[in-house]
């Protein structure tokens with residue numbers, strides 16, 4: 001009997017040792033197949049998004065699949081009022097979403113002012129892969145999404161609706177830049193903790209392929225029809241496989257005026273590091289509108305084709321999340337002008 005017990009124990013130990021060994025070799029194999037891969041994204045909610053993206057990269061997956069998978073996390077997060085479902089609505093109470101996705105070869109797709117679809121990034125990818133176009137907006141974007149089989153849903157949550165109604169009480173129906181400061185940004189600093197928007201995500205996979213994605217519900221209480229930088233290729237997102245990739249967060253109007261993400265990539269092409277390129281793009285905004293820039297936030301995040309990373313913002317408070325084979329949940333504060 002004792003022999004049998006010992007035999008069973010030994011077998012079980014052997015089995016669990018085998019399981020551990022097999023798990024370890026799977027992790028090793030994943031790390032090996034992910035060597036050189038890295039994903040970065042804007043803000044603290046980028047940590048969870050990066051981990052989802054990493055699950056693709058760790059298996060040797062494509063950077064484009066990784067960024068799409070990653071940004072779907074904040075799109076689905078009911079606590080996140082600046083991206084996807086539960087995003088704060090426009091001043092008329094409609095949740096309208098903007099998103100873009102771009103591959104290393106210049107393929108790209110985007111949607112703007114899209115209502116009732118929880119994952120605009122997936123629709124953006126369909127625009128890229130299944131139409132001859134780059135950007136679909138409003139009713140047309142919704143029509144396309146429904147034709148593609150996406151489900152029409154109410155995206156305004158009770159919490160977001162209550163916040164909008166609170167805003168209506170005092171705002172006199174006037175949209176304002178950084179309005180988020182006044183409701184859930186308790187620090188009062190534009191771009192401070194709790195006062196941010198937009199997930200922009202950039203990834204390089206183990207084969208050195210770059211890709212990016214950007215998605216947002218845009219400025220809270222915006223004018224109906226307002227579109228920010230996130231779905232505008234060259235503004236909120238730009239990827240060039242020969243050089244690098246960039247994305248932005250903050251007041252989209254300022255980014256559009258300066259073709260921000262395209263500028264960051266072009267500066268990297270001329271030899272700047274990712275951080276130098278982001279800083280120069282931020283300084284262009286500040287130089288053009290020195291007074292206005294004191295009260296608004298724009299941040300750029302960039303990665304070059306070697307996987308080197310940099311960021312810069314107008315205001316303090318902008319941080320970005322980094323995930324690679326060495327660190328899964330790093331959050332790095334960006335340098336800023338002020």
Ligand code: GLY
Nearest residue numbers: 218219228250252
């Ligand atoms: N950066 C997002 C927006 O301005 O809509």
